[in-house]
Amino acid sequence: MSAQAPTIRRREAAVGDGWPSTVPSLLRRIYAARGAHDLDAAQPKLAGLLPPDALSNIDAATELLADAISKGERILVVGDFDCDGATACAVAVRGLRMLGAQDIVHAVPNRITHGYGLSPALVESLAPLAPSLLVTVDHGIACHAGIRAAKALGWRVLVTDHHLPGAGLPPADAIVNPNLPGDTFPSKVLAGVGVIFYVLMALRARLRGQGDARAADADLGSLLDLVAVGTVADLVPLDANNRALVSAGLRRLRARRGCAGLNALIEIAGRDAARLTAADIGFAVGPRINAAGRLEDMAIGIECLLSDDGVHARDLADTLHQINAERRAVQQSMLDDAEAAVAGQPPVDPASAGVCLFDAEWHPGVVGLVASKMKDALHRPVIAFAPAEPDSDQLRGSARSIPGLHIRDVLAAVDVAYPGLIERFGGHAMAAGLTLQRDHLDAFTEAFRATVEQMLDPALLRAEILTDGALRGEEFDIVHAAHLRDAGPWGQGFPEPQFDGEFAVVDWRVVGTRHLKLTLRLDGHPKPLSAIHFGGWREIAPSARERIVYRLAPDDYRGGDAVQLVVEHREPLGAI
Known part of the structure; x- marks a missing residue:
C-alpha cells in the first residue's frame, strides 16, 4: 500500500501597503499568504x-x-x-x-x-x-x-x-x-x-x-x-x-518567567529557552508531558506543572523525560508493526480510502501517534486500535484525518448507519477517539471504509505540499533565518514557512541510521548550502539534481552566522 507522490504548489500572496519598514519583504509575503495583511493581524497582541x-x-x-x-x-x-x-x-x-x-x-x-x-x-x-x-x-x-x-x-x-x-x-x-x-x-x-x-x-x-x-x-x-x-x-x-x-x-518562557515545571522541561529537552519557538513546544516540551498520560499516569505531569520548587520540578521533569524515551521506543516498535502490516496489503485503489490497523500487543496510549504517522505516510484517514488493557475484549481507537475530511463526522455517520457498532466516540475534524468491542472490529473496518469513500472527494487523496515559493540568493542568511524563526508563532492554520527550489547535490552522507546530510548548490548562488533531511535515508542515493522543499533555519550546531536547510521533501528533477 502506498500513497501517490505529493503535488508541490506555491501559495499566492498579494502584499499590500502599510507595512512598517521593520518588517522584511520576505515576511510580508509570508504573512499575506496566510491572510494577515497588516502587522496587527500578523502579530496579534493580548490587547x-x-x-x-x-x-x-x-x-x-x-x-x-x-x-x-x-x-x-x-x-x-x-x-x-x-x-x-x-x-x-x-x-x-x-x-x-x-x-x-x-x-x-x-x-x-x-x-x-x-x-x-x-x-x-x-x-x-x-x-x-x-x-x-x-x-x-x-x-x-x-x-x-x-x-x-x-x-x-x-x-x-x-x-x-x-x-x-x-x-x-x-x-x-x-x-x-x-x-x-x-x-x-x-x-x-x-x-x-x-x-x-x-x-x-x-x-x-x-x-x-x-x-x-x-x-x-x-x-x-x-x-x-x-x-x-x-x-x-x-x-x-x-x-x-x-x-x-x-x-x-x-515571551514568558523566553524570559524564564514560566512555571518551574516548564522551565525544567525546556532545560531537560535541550532547548534554548531564550529562543524557544512553538515548534520546540510541539516537538520537545509537549511530548514529555503527554508521555505520562500515554504510558503511566498524567498525575506526574500535572504535579510537575503545579510545582513551585525548582528542585522538585526538575526531578519530575527527569521522570517525564525517561517516560518519554520509553514512549518513543514503544512507538517505534508499533510503527514498525504498522508499516509491515500495510506493506503486506495490495496497493490501494486510488478511489478507496480509510485504513484501520490493530495489533493485540499495541499500547492504547500510543495508538494516536501511530495513526498520525501512518496518516502522513499514506495520506489517508487512519484509525489505529489497541486493547483497552491487556487481554481485554474492548478496543480503544485513535483516528487521524487528512484535510477535507471531518473525521468525527465520519464516526457519527457510521454510528447512525450501523447502530451499536461503536460504544462511544468524540473528537474534532482532524482527530477523534472511539471505543468498540473486539468482535466488532471487522464490521467497523468495512463500515468505516465505505463511509469514508462516500464522504471524501477522491481528489483529496493526492497529497499536496504548499510552499512559500523560492528564496532569493541573498535571503539564505542568518538575518532572514532568524526573522523566520521569530516571526511566529507558527502552527496549525498558520503554517511555518517552507520553500522549494531546484538544487544540485554536491555531496551527501548518512548521519546515524536514518538521517541524510546534504551539501547543495543553488544556481547563481556562490556558496554551497548545508542541509539536513531528518529520516531522509531510504537506502537510495540522492539524484544529482533534486527539487527540494525546505525550511531555512539558524544552524545552532555550527553557531555564528551559519544557516541550514531543513529538508521536508525531496524528489529527483523530472519526477511527477
Missing part, C-alpha cells in the same frame, strides 16, 4: 483578545465558581490525560487559588483504569473527596454517565471543554464550550486550556465587580506559559486569538 462575554453560559459558570469560593467549599478539578488536559488542570488550580479558592483539589483519569474523561468509575474513585463543585477541563461534553454519577452524589458540575458536542448535552449545571449550538464566541478553536483561561478571566471580572481585593491583584497573565504549551500541543488552529495567547506565553 486584542476576544472578550469572554460571548461564551454561552459564562455567567452561570462564574456564578458557580464565585459561590463555591465565597463559601469556602471544596472544588475538584478533573483534567484529562493529554498535554492540553494537564495544562488546563494546572491553569484551573493555579488560577482559582489566585482568585481566592481555599479548598481546591485535582484529579485525572488513568487511561487504563478509568478510560477517557469523567467516567462513572472515576467518579466512584473520587467520592471520598466529597467536593461541592466538580469542574472538568478539556473534557466533559461527552461524559453523560459520569456527570449523572457525580450529580447523584449531590455534586454540582461545571463542564469546560472544546470538543464537539453530540446530539445531546450532559446534565451539568453549566457548560462552557465555544462549540455549543448557538454559541456566538467568534473563535471556535480554543484549546481546552484556552477555555478554562477564559472562564478564569470572566470570574476575575465578576469578583472585581464585587470589590474582591484578591481578584483585583490576580495576575492571570502569569498562566499564559501553560496556556501556550497546551494550545500548541493540542494542534488547534492558531487563529489570531490563539496566536495572541501563544505569543504571550512564549
